Amino acid sequence: MGWADPRAHLAGDAVAVAPTLLGAVLTAGDVAIRITEVEAYRGTDDPGSHAFRGRTRRNGVMFGEAGRLYAYFTYGMHVCVNVVTGAVDEPQAVLLRAGEVVAGIETARARRASARRDVDLARGPARLASALGLTLADDGVDLLDGGAVRLVAPAHPEPDTARGPRTGVSGPGGGADYPWRFWLPDDPTVSPYRAHVPRRR
DNA sequence: GATAGGATGCTCT
DNA sequence: GAGCATCCTATCC
Numbered sequence: 001m002g003w004a005d006p007r008a009h010l011a012g013d014a015v016a017v018a019p020t021l022l023g024a025v026l027t028a029g030d031v032a033i034r035i036t037e038v039e040a041y042r043g044t045d046d047p048g049s050h051a052f053r054g055r056t057r058r059n060g061v062m063f064g065e066a067g068r069l070y071a072y073f074t075y076g077m078h079v080c081v082n083v084v085t086g087a088v089d090e091p092q093a094v095l096l097r098a099g100e101v102v103a104g105i106e107t108a109r110a111r112r113a114s115a116r117r118d119v120d121l122a123r124g125p126a127r128l129a130s131a132l133g134l135t136l137a138d139d140g141v142d143l144l145d146g147g148a149v150r151l152v153a154p155a156h157p158e159p160d161t162a163r164g165p166r167t168g169v170s171g172p173g174g175g176a177d178y179p180w181r182f183w184l185p186d187d188p189t190v191s192p193y194r195a196h197v198p199r200r201r
Numbered sequence: 202g203a204t205a206g207g208a209t210g211c212t213c214t
Numbered sequence: 215g216a217g218c219a220t221c222c223t224a225t226c227c
Contacts, residue, residue: 039219048219058212075220076209082219095219114222126220136211168219199207199217 002153006144009153010066014040014085014092019161019182021083021094023154026143028132031104033122037097037183037190039166041082043090048166048173051091061140062091069149071129071139078126081134083143083151097125097167097181100189107133119188160185170196 003009003020010017018040026033041049050059050072061070062084070082070093086092099122101108108121108131115121122128129135134149143151162185165176174196183190 041219050219053213056213072219073211074218076211076218078209078220080219097219124220166219170218174219194220196219197205 001156006151006153007065007067010083010085010144011087012085014042014094015180017085018094018180019163020154020157021096022161022182022184023156023158025102025152025154026096026099026132026150027103027152028134028138028149029104030107031132032102033099033128033132034102035096035099036187037099037181039095039097039182040085040180041093041095042180043086043092046173046178047171048169048178049091049093052173055091059091062093063089064140067142067144067151069134069138069141069143071134071136073136074126079129079135080125081129081132081138095125096128098123098183098189098191099128100187101131123189124191158184164193167191167193168196170198 018038021038024035043051051062066085068084070084082093082095084093101121112121112131122131141149162183164181166181
């Protein structure tokens with residue numbers, strides 16, 4: 001099964017593509033993760049998106065072709081990764097929020113020394129990137145050219161997917177108006193929902 | 202189990 | 215300079 005034409009599949013609308021990424025496998029070197037939780041971020045009509053205020057140095061990859069990796073740095077210490085979707089010049093991406101390590105578990109454990117259980121190795125977007133060893137240097141890499149970092153379609157579409165508000169998104173865009181978080185119900189690797197809390201200096 | 206607070210630096214205004 | 219698509223540890227049930 002899988003996707004007949006992966007590039008064309010990912011070029012669809014982020015909100016439509018996001019649930020189809022559940023069950024797909026993202027590989028980076030020795031480690032592979034089966035995706036269990038994602039969030040869609042769309043272009044200029046989405047106040048929660050990095051691309052809402054137009055193109056900047058950071059979000060440039062979102063405006064490129066579908067099937068590339070968008071990696072960004074946040075909170076002074078964490079990297080999060082997205083799969084770019086949509087057409088060129090139509091900024092869209094799907095944030096990979098959590099997954100299950102299906103290969104290279106020894107490497108993942110070494111990178112995530114604080115994780116007490118294997119289900120915590122990639123339970124959260126920054127944890128997922130850390131377990132895979134992804135950094136800002138991987139921003140913009142093509143996931144479909146068979147390189148060290150690549151995405152493989154699920155063997156079959158996941159029959160049961162849940163949907164709800166996005167996690168940690170500030171301002172408008174974080175509420176029920178944008179139920180663009182998708183996950184596999186009852187999967188132990190799905191991250192707990194947390195609403196956005198403003199930080200004091 | 203839950204909640205609170207600190208860490209830490211890139212990115213954009 | 216302010217804000218951030220977060221995680222970890224400590225502490226309290």
